[in-house]
Amino acid sequence: xxxxxxxxxxxxxxxxxxxxxxxxxxxxxxxxxxxxxxxxxxxxxxxxxxxxxxxxxxxxxxxxxxxxxxxxxxxxxxxxxxxxxxxxxxxxxxxxxxxxxxxxxxxxxxxxxxxxxxxxxxxxxxxxxxxxxxxxxxxxxxxxxxxxxxxxxxxxxxxxxxxxxxxxxxxxxxxxxxxxxxxxxxxxxxxxxxxxxxxxxxxxxxxxxxxxxxxxxxxxxxxxxxxxxxxxxxxxxxxxxxxxxxxxxxxxxxxxxxxxxxxxxxxxxxxxxxxxxxxxxxxxxxxxxxxxxxxxxxxxxxxxxxxxxxxxxxxxxxxxxxxxxxxxxxxxxxxxxxxxxxxxxxxxxxxxxxxxxxxxxxxxxxxxxxxxxxxxx
Numbered sequence: 129x130x131x132x133x134x135x136x137x138x139x140x141x142x143x144x145x146x147x148x149x150x151x152x153x154x155x156x157x158x159x160x161x162x163x164x165x166x167x168x169x170x171x172x173x174x175x176x177x178x179x180x181x182x183x184x185x186x187x188x189x190x191x192x193x194x195x196x197x198x199x200x201x202x203x204x205x206x207x208x209x210x211x212x213x214x215x216x217x218x219x220x221x222x223x224x225x226x227x228x229x230x231x232x233x234x235x236x237x238x239x240x241x242x243x244x245x246x247x248x249x250x251x252x253x254x255x256x257x258x259x260x261x262x263x264x265x266x267x268x269x270x271x272x273x274x275x276x277x278x279x280x281x282x283x284x285x286x287x288x289x290x291x292x293x294x295x296x297x298x299x300x301x302x303x304x305x306x307x308x309x310x311x312x313x314x315x316x317x318x319x320x321x322x323x324x325x326x327x328x329x330x331x332x333x334x335x336x337x338x339x340x341x342x343x344x345x346x347x348x349x350x351x352x353x354x355x356x357x358x359x360x361x362x363x364x365x366x367x368x369x370x371x372x373x374x375x376x377x378x379x380x381x382x383x384x385x386x387x388x389x390x391x392x393x394x395x396x397x398x399x400x401x402x403x404x405x406x407x408x409x410x411x412x413x414x415x416x417x418x419x420x421x422x423x424x425x426x427x428x429x430x431x432x433x434x435x436x437x438x439x440x441x442x443x444x445x446x447x448x449x450x451x452x453x454x455x456x457x458x459x460x461x462x463x464x465x466x467x468x469x470x471x472x473x474x475x476x477x478x479x480x481x482x483x484x485x486x487x488x489x490x491x492x493x494x495x496x497x498x499x500x501x502x503x504x505x
Contacts, residue, residue: 156391156413158398162189166243166288167397168281169193170222170274171251173200176296176355178208179390180248184397185212192241194222194233194251224251224273225265227440234280244284246397248294249274252328255321264312266321267438270328275335276439282348289347290403293339294396297332297352297409302419304330308430312438330422331431333409338428340407349406351396355389356412 162184172181172193185191185208193208195201201219208217220236223229237244252270278293285291303326315324336352343350395413396402409418421427436442 156183156394156398158395159400160187162187162245162398164188164243165245166190166192166241167246167248168237168244169248169250170224170277171195173197173204175386176389176393177248177250178204179387180250180393180397181217182208182212183390183394184246185209185214185217187398188214189246190216190241190243191218192237193217193219195219196221196223196251222251222277224269224277227273227276230273230276231280234277237281238284241284243288244281245288245291246294247278247281247285247292248296248393248397249277249332250296250393252296254325255318256315262314264315264324266315266324266328267312267331270325271331271335272435272438274332275435276441278339279439279441282343285348286346291348292397293336293348293350294393295332295336295350295352296393297336297354298329299354299411300326301329301333301409301422302326304328305421306330306334306427306431308434311434331435333418333422334424334428334431335435336409337407337423337425338432341425341428342432343406349403351402351406352409353393353396354409354411354416355384355392357383 165188167181167184167189169177169181169184169191171177172191173195177193181191181193181204191208191214193201193205195204198219198221201221205217205219209215220233221229222233251274253266256265274295285293303323305323306327315321333352336350339350392410392413396410399413405415408415409422410416433443
């Protein structure tokens with residue numbers, strides 16, 4: 129009996145050490161009063177994104193939940209308004225798998241929201257599921273969509289500087305190896321999905337690095353953030369149904385709650401004094417060194433150029449950073465398609481767009497049919 133109790137005690141002690149050293153996330157500090165500021169959080173209907181949006185709302189920010197599902201996005205916005213006591217939490221439709229949806233979201237946002245102080249790219253997928261497309265769906269949702277959205281919203285971010293862009297990445301970037309000749313090839317099979325996911329997370333880190341270079345001196349800073357091992361929908365979404373009951377208790381014990389996973393993205397969005405660290409990778413609310421592949425400036429610039437082409441923006445030399453050419457969407461996944469992406473749904477009536485050259489330019493370009501998207505060979 130004594131041996132059994134000793135064994136149980138040792139197990140509990142080991143778990144406590146693991147929990148407080150590896151699982152429990154340090155709390156985020158940073159700016160406490162965000163009144164008068166606007167934040168966009170993608171994929172904010174559940175998990176880390178919802179907890180991130182909730183904390184921003186608690187601090188007084190106006191928060192836009194950019195989600196694919198209207199039903200789930202509206203429900204999340206209602207929950208956050210109730211829990212935070214902040215009524216300035218709204219839903220807007222955004223499907224990152226569709227370049228047309230990204231374009232429409234940006235146009236609707238710019239025409240209805242005068243400010244953008246914080247842009248958090250939280251949405252992502254870890255598997256293609258049953259969807260089969262003619263392009264790399266993981267790269268499209270996890271990197272190309274956020275890349276395009278950032279480009280389209282940059283004028284507003286610059287106007288509201290100092291402002292921040294946070295890209296939620298993952299420790300999986302350490303396994304990533306970008307093959308620029310096969311960057312947008314379709315992903316088939318679980319082994320290719322694992323590789324494509326790691327590659328997309330590496331793309332996130334390199335994107336933040338190159339974006340910091342591009343925006344130097346503008347007052348807009350950007351960061352890649354690793355939320356840590358989190359017990360979220362992303363973890364169990366593509367696990368076979370029969371295996372989920374076995375994994376849920378284990379996940380509850382050894383993975384962070386979504387609230388804990390939100391701490392590092394919040395730190396990057398709110399912590400004062402980290403502007404000189406723009407472009408760096410953060411984990412557990414502190415800077416963490418990355419492997420050589422994730423700090424390769426040549427690869428970061430090459431990815432930037434390839435991303436412009438895949439997003440339908442053309443070579444960097446052909447357009448100024450403040451321009452916002454509208455891409456053509458060659459294909460929208462049937463399982464991820466947003467109905468009528470040209471008319472994003474908002475959870476509150478849109479105010480009448482104020483007349484300005486910037487807004488007129490955006491709306492005018494939305495109406496012009498773009499040329500077909502060019503893919504990297």
